[in-house]
Amino acid sequence: MPLRKSQQHTGDGVIETYIKRVRAFSPNARKYLVSIMIYGAGFGVHRILFNFFLRSLGYDETFMGLLSTVSSMTVLISALPMGYLADMLGRKFSLVTAALLTGTSIFLMVIFPTGAILIATNILMGIGSSLGAVVSGPFLMENSGEEERTYLFSMGSGLRMAAYSAGDWVGGYLPSWFGGIFDVPAVSSTAYAWAIAMAGVLVIAAVIPRLTLRRNKLETEQRSAFAPIAFARQHPGILTKLLLPMFVTSIGAGLIMPFMNIFFSNVHNQPDPVIGTLMAWGSLAMGVGLILAPAFADRYGKIRVVVYSQAISIPFLALLGFSPVFGLSALAYFVRLTLMNMSSPVYQTFVMEQVDADSRAMVASLNSMVNSFGRAFSPVLSGYLQVSYGFGPPFAGTMVLYVIAIGMYYFFFLRGRKRMV
Numbered sequence: 001m002p003l004r005k006s007q008q009h010t011g012d013g014v015i016e017t018y019i020k021r022v023r024a025f026s027p028n029a030r031k032y033l034v035s036i037m038i039y040g041a042g043f044g045v046h047r048i049l050f051n052f053f054l055r056s057l058g059y060d061e062t063f064m065g066l067l068s069t070v071s072s073m074t075v076l077i078s079a080l081p082m083g084y085l086a087d088m089l090g091r092k093f094s095l096v097t098a099a100l101l102t103g104t105s106i107f108l109m110v111i112f113p114t115g116a117i118l119i120a121t122n123i124l125m126g127i128g129s130s131l132g133a134v135v136s137g138p139f140l141m142e143n144s145g146e147e148e149r150t151y152l153f154s155m156g157s158g159l160r161m162a163a164y165s166a167g168d169w170v171g172g173y174l175p176s177w178f179g180g181i182f183d184v185p186a187v188s189s190t191a192y193a194w195a196i197a198m199a200g201v202l203v204i205a206a207v208i209p210r211l212t213l214r215r216n217k218l219e220t221e222q223r224s225a226f227a228p229i230a231f232a233r234q235h236p237g238i239l240t241k242l243l244l245p246m247f248v249t250s251i252g253a254g255l256i257m258p259f260m261n262i263f264f265s266n267v268h269n270q271p272d273p274v275i276g277t278l279m280a281w282g283s284l285a286m287g288v289g290l291i292l293a294p295a296f297a298d299r300y301g302k303i304r305v306v307v308y309s310q311a312i313s314i315p316f317l318a319l320l321g322f323s324p325v326f327g328l329s330a331l332a333y334f335v336r337l338t339l340m341n342m343s344s345p346v347y348q349t350f351v352m353e354q355v356d357a358d359s360r361a362m363v364a365s366l367n368s369m370v371n372s373f374g375r376a377f378s379p380v381l382s383g384y385l386q387v388s389y390g391f392g393p394p395f396a397g398t399m400v401l402y403v404i405a406i407g408m409y410y411f412f413f414l415r416g417r418k419r420m421v
Contacts, residue, residue, distance in 0.1 A: 014295050014299075017295075017298070018151065018294075018295060021147060021148040021151040021294070022148070022151060022155065024145065024147065024148040025144070025148060025151075025152055025155075026143045026144065027214070028139075028143040028213050028214055029140065029143045029144060029152055031209045031210070031212055031213055032095070032139065032140070032143070032156070032209075032210070032213065033155065033156060033159055034209045035095070035099070035206045035207075035208075035209040035210045036156055036159055036160050036163065036206075037159050037160075037162070037163040038163070038202055038203075038205050038206040038208075038209070039099060039102075039160075039163070039202070039203055039206035040159070040160040040161070040162070040163025040164050040166075040167065041163040041164075041166050041167040041170075041202050042103070042106075042167060042198075042199040042200065042201070042202025042203035042204075042205070042206070043102075043163075043164065043167060043199065043203060044163060044164035044165065044166060044167020044168045044170075044171060044199075044280075044283065045167040045168075045170060045171035045174065045195065045196065045198060045199035045202070046106055046167075046171075046196055046199040046200075046203075047164070047167075047168075048167070048168045048171040048172060048261060048275070048276050048279055049171050049174070049175065049192055049195055049196050049199075049272075050109075050196060051064050051258075051259070051261055051262055052175075052187070052192055052261065052265075052272060053110070053113075053189065053192035053193065053196055054067070054118075056187060056188060056189040056192055057113055057189050059115075060383075060387070061259070061262060061383045061386050061387055062380070062383045062384060062387060063115070063383075064258070064259070064262070064379075064383060065258070065259075065379040065380045065381075065382060065383025065384075066119075066379075066380060066383070067118060067119065067122045068254070068258040068375065068379035068380075069375075069376050069377065069379050069380045070119050070122045070123060070126070071122040071123070071125055071126040071129070072126065072254070072372040072373075072375035072376035072379070073126070073372070073376040074122070074123045074125075074126025074127055074130065075126045075127075075129055075130040075133070075368055075369075075371075075372035075376075076368075076369050076372035076373050076376050078126065078127050078130045078131075079130050079133075079134060079365040079366070079368040079369040079372065080362070080365045080366075080369070082127070082130045082131045082134045082135075082365060082368075083134050083362050083364065083365030085131065086131065086134050086135040086138070090215055091135055091138065091139040091142065091213075091215075092210065092211075092213040092214075092215050094131055094132075094134075094135040095132065095135055095136075095139065095210045095213070096207050096210045096211060097128075097131060098128045098129070098131040098132035098135065099128070099132070099203055099204060099206045099207045099210060100128070100204065100207060101124055101125070101127055101128030101131070102125055102128035102129060102132070102203050103200045103201075103203035103204030103206075103207075104124065104200075104204070105121045105122070105124040105125035105128060106121075106125070106196060106197070106199055106200035106203060107197060107200040108120075108121045108124070109121045109122075109196070110192075110193040110194075110196050110197050110200075113189070113193070130368055130372075133364070133367075133368040133371075134364045134365050134368055135364070136156070136364075137153075137348055137351075137352050137364040137367070138352070138364055140152055140153055140156065140352075141352050149349055149353075150293075150294040150297055150298070150302070150345070150346060150349045151294045153294075153345035153346070153348055153349045154290050154291060154292075154293045154294045154345040154346065154349075155290075155291060156345065157287075157290040157341075157344060157345040158287040158288070158289075158290035158291035158293075158345075159287065159291075160287070161283045161284070161286045161287030161290055161341075162283065162284055162287035164279075164280075164283035164287075165279075165280040165281065165282070165283035165284035165287060166280065167199070167202075167280075168276050168277075168279040168280035168282075168283055169276055169277055169280030169281075170276075171195065171199070171276050172272055172273040172274070172275060172276015172277055172279075172280070173273055173276065174191075174194075174195035174198060175187065175188075175191040175192055175195050175272060176191070176272075176273070177195075178190070178191045178194040178195055179191040181194075182194070186272070187272070238354060239363070239366065241408075241412040241413070242351050242354060242363075243366055243367065243370045244370075244408060244412075245405040245406075245408040245409050245412070246347075246367065246370050246371055246405075247370035247371075247373060248401050248404050248405040248408065249401065249402060249405040250370060250371045250372070250373060250375050251373075251375075251377070251378050251401050252378075252397065252398040252399075252400075252401030252402050252405070253375065253378075253398070254375035254376075254377070254378030254379050254382065255378045255379070255381070255382040255394040255395075255397050255398045255401075256321070256382065256391075256394050256395060256398050258375075258379050258382075259379075259382060259383075259386065259391075259394075260279065260333075261275050261279065262386075263391055264278060264326075264329075264330075266391075267390075267391055268326040268329060270326065278330055278333065281334060282333055282334050282337045283337075285334045285335075285337060285338045286337040286338050286341050286342070288338070289337075289338035289339065289341065289342035290341065290342050290344070290345060292342070293305060293309075293342045293343060293345065293346050294346065296309075296342075297346045302346045302347065302349065302350045303347075303350065303409060303413040303414055304414065305342075305343050305346050306343040306346060306347050306350075306409050307406055307409050307410050307414060309339045309340070309342050309343045310339065310340055310343060310402065310405070310406050310409075311406050312339050313335070313336045313339035313340040313402075314399060314402060314403060314406075316332040316335045316336040316339065317332070317336050317340075317395070317398065317399055317402070318395075318399060319331075319332035320332035320333050320336055320395075321391060321392070321394075321395030321396075321398075321399075322392070322395065340402075348367075351363065351367060352364075378397075382394045
């Protein structure tokens with residue numbers, strides 16, 4: 001099956017086109033975007049504080065890497081079952097269930113922070129994350145037209161990052177606030193626990209707008225249970241090309257991304273509020289890039305945006321990891337986040353456009369699997385390398401893997417395909 005091409009718009013100016021596309025968003029899409037902002041704010045608080053919470057309890061980077069691996073392994077193992085569950089439950093109730101599972105796991109982490117319970121709750125979070133990741137792409141496809149689709153995917157990712165930014169910023173100060181309330185140090189496990197509990201409240205609150213979603217006409221009984229299997233058997237080459245670059249990227253991302261707060265704390269000796277503010281601005285910068293991405297995709301083509309933006313990010317990744325000056329490292333962090341991640345929703349749209357409607361949940365499951373596979377193993381390796389050799393080897397490994405993935409995007413989709421989008 002040849003790769004499909006999406007239409008490009010002409011005539012209108014960039015701003016006018018953008019406004020037109022956003023106005024075309026369906027009511028379901030708008031409600032989903034609201035839920036993403038609420039969920040993202042909660043998850044932003046969790047991600048900025050959770051490693052610090054673990055450290056306050058006496059756990060080291062190796063255990064942090066283990067938990068990241070457990071969560072990613074769960075996403076990996078459960079991705080295909082979650083794809084079929086998403087078809088059984090429907091998009092609406094899958095999104096509701098995903099938020100409930102994730103929020104519940106956050107509460108349990110802070111209430112029962114023993115090693116075994118932390119592993120179990122990360123498994124539960126992995127299941128919720130897997131279900132949410134699997135259903136989001138098909139949901140957006142089914143609630144958008146071809147013209148506004150890339151804008152919707154990018155707006156969803158951009159607003160999520162903006163919400164992460166708000167959560168990161170607030171999360172940097174929450175331990176101090178709760179430390180004052182309970183008369184304990186801001187770096188105590190009690191202060192961190194109450195702060196992270198607020199993250200759980202927000203994640204579960206995302207259920208409210210999701211409950212108001214209207215179910216689509218394509219019901220479970222109208223879907224063929226064997227359509228995904230048939231597609232995979234008929235088009236293995238396409239699936240390999242679509243998924244392999246993301247797999248390589250996931251390995252590289254798993255080496256450094258779960259540890260960025262620890263990196264700025266250990267290497268640059270920055271306090272929690274500074275790190276929270278830094279990650280907040282980083283998420284905001286990435287959100288702006290994500291929102292702008294569809295305009296670039298319309299002008300230059302989806303795959304060109306993927307290749308060029310990721311390639312330009314590599315020098316900034318090197319500056320981030322190896323600059324001894326905190327200001328330069330922080331600036332590189334902002335630029336790298338924006339460039340490397342702005343192409344993510346563009347490529348997700350591209351992938352969803354290559355498969356039939358009945359197969360989208362399966363392909364989204366495979367997408368989730370390959371993204372989780374690398375992250376399932378590389379954080380443990382990275383934790384060991386950090387303890388033994390510092391952050392240099394993880395950053396170097398990430399750079400090499402990203403270059404390999406960029407080469408795959410180019411040779412699979414651009415070389416010899418001048419008009420490929």
